[in-house]
Amino acid sequence: MATAFCYGDNVDTDVIIPARYLVTGDPQRLAPHCLENLDPAFASRVRPGDVVVGRRNFGCGSSREHAPLALKGAGVAAVVAASFARIFFRNAINIGLPVYESREAAEGIRSGDEVELDPRAGVIRNLTRGEEYPVRPLPAFVQEIVAAGGLMNRLRAELREGGEAT
Amino acid sequence: MAMTMAERMLADRAGRPAVEPGELLEAPLDLVMGNDITAPIAIEAFEAAGATRVFDPERIALVASHFVPAKDVSSADQTGVMRRFARRHGIRHYYPEGQGGIEHTLLPERGIVVPGDLVIGADSHTCTYGGLGAFATGVGSTDLAYALATGRTWFKVPESMRIVYRGRRGPCVGGKDLILHTIARIGDDGALYRSIEFAGDAVAALPMEERLTMANMTIEAGGKVGLFPIDECAERYAEGRAGRPWRTYRPDPGARYAEELEVDVAAVEPQVALPSLPSRSRGVSEVADVAVDQVFIGSCTNGRLTDLREAAGILRGRRVHPETRLIVIPATQDVYLAALREGLLEVFAAAGASIATSTCGPCLGGHMGVLGRGERCLSTSNRNYVGRMGDPSAEVYLAGPALAAATAVRGRITDPRAFLGGGD
Numbered sequence: 001m002a003t004a005f006c007y008g009d010n011v012d013t014d015v016i017i018p019a020r021y022l023v024t025g026d027p028q029r030l031a032p033h034c035l036e037n038l039d040p041a042f043a044s045r046v047r048p049g050d051v052v053v054g055r056r057n058f059g060c061g062s063s064r065e066h067a068p069l070a071l072k073g074a075g076v077a078a079v080v081a082a083s084f085a086r087i088f089f090r091n092a093i094n095i096g097l098p099v100y101e102s103r104e105a106a107e108g109i110r111s112g113d114e115v116e117l118d119p120r121a122g123v124i125r126n127l128t129r130g131e132e133y134p135v136r137p138l139p140a141f142v143q144e145i146v147a148a149g150g151l152m153n154r155l156r157a158e159l160r161e162g163g164e165a166t
Numbered sequence: 167m168a169m170t171m172a173e174r175m176l177a178d179r180a181g182r183p184a185v186e187p188g189e190l191l192e193a194p195l196d197l198v199m200g201n202d203i204t205a206p207i208a209i210e211a212f213e214a215a216g217a218t219r220v221f222d223p224e225r226i227a228l229v230a231s232h233f234v235p236a237k238d239v240s241s242a243d244q245t246g247v248m249r250r251f252a253r254r255h256g257i258r259h260y261y262p263e264g265q266g267g268i269e270h271t272l273l274p275e276r277g278i279v280v281p282g283d284l285v286i287g288a289d290s291h292t293c294t295y296g297g298l299g300a301f302a303t304g305v306g307s308t309d310l311a312y313a314l315a316t317g318r319t320w321f322k323v324p325e326s327m328r329i330v331y332r333g334r335r336g337p338c339v340g341g342k343d344l345i346l347h348t349i350a351r352i353g354d355d356g357a358l359y360r361s362i363e364f365a366g367d368a369v370a371a372l373p374m375e376e377r378l379t380m381a382n383m384t385i386e387a388g389g390k391v392g393l394f395p396i397d398e399c400a401e402r403y404a405e406g407r408a409g410r411p412w413r414t415y416r417p418d419p420g421a422r423y424a425e426e427l428e429v430d431v432a433a434v435e436p437q438v439a440l441p442s443l444p445s446r447s448r449g450v451s452e453v454a455d456v457a458v459d460q461v462f463i464g465s466c467t468n469g470r471l472t473d474l475r476e477a478a479g480i481l482r483g484r485r486v487h488p489e490t491r492l493i494v495i496p497a498t499q500d501v502y503l504a505a506l507r508e509g510l511l512e513v514f515a516a517a518g519a520s521i522a523t524s525t526c527g528p529c530l531g532g533h534m535g536v537l538g539r540g541e542r543c544l545s546t547s548n549r550n551y552v553g554r555m556g557d558p559s560a561e562v563y564l565a566g567p568a569l570a571a572a573t574a575v576r577g578r579i580t581d582p583r584a585f586l587g588g589g590d
Contacts, residue, residue, distance in 0.1 A: 009354075010354050010355075010443060012549075012551045014530075014531075014549065014551045014552070014553055014554045015551065015552055015553060015558075018531065018553050019203075019232075019530040019531050019532055019554075020531060020532070020536075022203050022232075022233075023233070023238065023240030023241045023243075023244055024240060024244075025206060025207035025210065025307070037552050037553035037558040038552070056355055057354055057355035057358065057388060060354060060355070060388060061290065061385075061549060061551060062289075062290050062530070062549075063204065063288060063289055063290040063292075063304040063305060063306050064203065064204065064306070065204070065207055065288075065306035065307040065308060066207075068306075069207075083355065083358060085355070085358065085388055086358065086359050086388070086390060087290055087304050087305060087306060087385075090305060090306060090309060091305075091306035091307075091308065091309075094306060094308035094309060095308055139190060139322075141190045141320065150308070151308050151309065151311075151312050152211050152214070152215045152308060152311065152312070154312075155215045155217065155311070155312050155315055155316070156215045156216060158316070159215065159216055159217060159315070
């Protein structure tokens with residue numbers, strides 16, 4: 001069970017982690033500043049396993065991978081949004097932060113709701129409101145990257161097979 | 167099957183006869199780019215995965231641009247990670263401060279990226295190279311790490327949308343105004359997961375610098391890539407600077423687009439984007455007379471020589487308003503040197519501007535012009551999100567270089583057309 005933290009449209013990567021903190025790639029050093037320009041209380045209130053919910057175009061703007069790293073470092077288990085900006089989506093998959101597209105969930109969930117993610121069943125359950133929302137499955141190729149534990153594990157496997165990447 | 171320009175490029179590079187939107191494919195890359203913020207994470211991942219060799223040291227560009235000259239100890243250390251990696255692997259296109267500048271101005275200018283290329287860069291404004299007709303898109307550090315080792319990446323074939331610009335633009339209307347106007351029309355996610363193809367007689371007449379400005383801000387509408395035609399203008403620009411042969415791609419007649427729209431260029435005024443989204447752009451005549459504390463002219467969007475000429479045209483013989491400060495940052499060392507030789511830097515200095523060495527600096531609230539609480543800035547950069555240039559209570563307006571220069575003189579958001587004909 002997870003508590004939802006809900007935000008609006010166009011949650012950009014500058015508010016997820018402002019550029020002044022991009023002097024490290026360490027998730028633990030980034031986490032205390034996660035979302036501080038949007039919700040200064042977030043970093044102190046979020047608990048491991050909680051879920052961030054956005055509306056349209058979540059993660060727009062800069063390609064900084066520090067954004068999903070900061071969310072992951074803060075203990076966020078997944079991000080749910082009506083739609084994601086493509087670079088953020090790719091980065092989250094690549095570092096193993098689950099991201100789920102669901103317009104219904106983005107509209108139905110309110111901050112503080114208790115939610116349960118069940119991607120295998122293709123649903124997100126809102127335990128507070130007794131509602132269920134469908135989740136769009138990830139493309140098979142992307143699921144493979146997730147199953148491998150991120151893109152770098154795929155590289156490790158290729159390096160083992162080929163002896164050297166060429 | 168008739169394909170759009172983006173589809174044609176991806177099919178060709180992936181070695182397939184045809185591709186369709188939504189298809190996933192893997193393709194070899196002509197160039198892989200990283201900067202001082204994104205490369206260090208990639209280098210750590212590259213080494214942690216056990217990679218020992220880059221795919222090709224000639225096809226990698228590592229550019230120190232964001233926090234250079236080092237703004238603090240951590241950023242100095244971070245840039246050092248990239249510098250040591252570049253030396254160890256013999257990276258040909260490695261540029262420290264003083265020798266390069268902002269990557270998205272530098273790589274086209276030096277012919278390191280050429281028309282028809284397939285490029286990924288760990289920076290969202292990598293889409294700038296679409297101005298040359300290169301399929302170039304931004305990624306994060308992990309994708310960069312994978313590409314450094316393998317020279318490949320995976321793509322989802324985007325849906326294509328076509329935007330046709332018709333007519334003659336009015337005075338003080340440049341590529342920046344056209345793209346701000348377009349983003350206001352289609353929205354911050356109007357091109358999400360899509361490729362934009364820019365077309366029409368007004369695009370054919372657009373110089374390369376302004377094409378690069380427009381392609382640069384494709385990401386501000388969520389686009390994956392923004393492609394300009396590989397026409398005479400692109401070939402003229404590439405000749406004499408391209409470090410490699412280039413390829414020419416065109417959309418097929420009858421290609422299918424998910425959306426097509428037309429822009430009547432003659433009806434577009436100089437634009438201003440209000441805080442805190444690029445899509446909040448409107449004609450300057452609809453913008454209130456707002457006083458600003460700072461004006462910034464620079465960035466990968468509008469820090470080229472042509473931009474500085476435009477600004478200097480207004481600032482020559484005038485002074486920056488006493489209650490406003492003006493920061494001018496040529497985007498690359500080459501632009502800096504040319505602006506010096508042309509006397510543009512003298513115009514800016516005499517007007518009371520602060521001139522800095524090439525860096526992304528203030529655009530992302532890094533250094534060299536960070537905004538304090540409640541301050542207001544008009545900037546020629548690309549994003550005006552909350553907290554983008556400093557404190558979250560600061561406000562950022564976006565515009566082109568002429569409007570920025572006019573605003574610096576008056577200290578309030580000003581229509582640059584008021585300065586035409588030499589009258590003030």
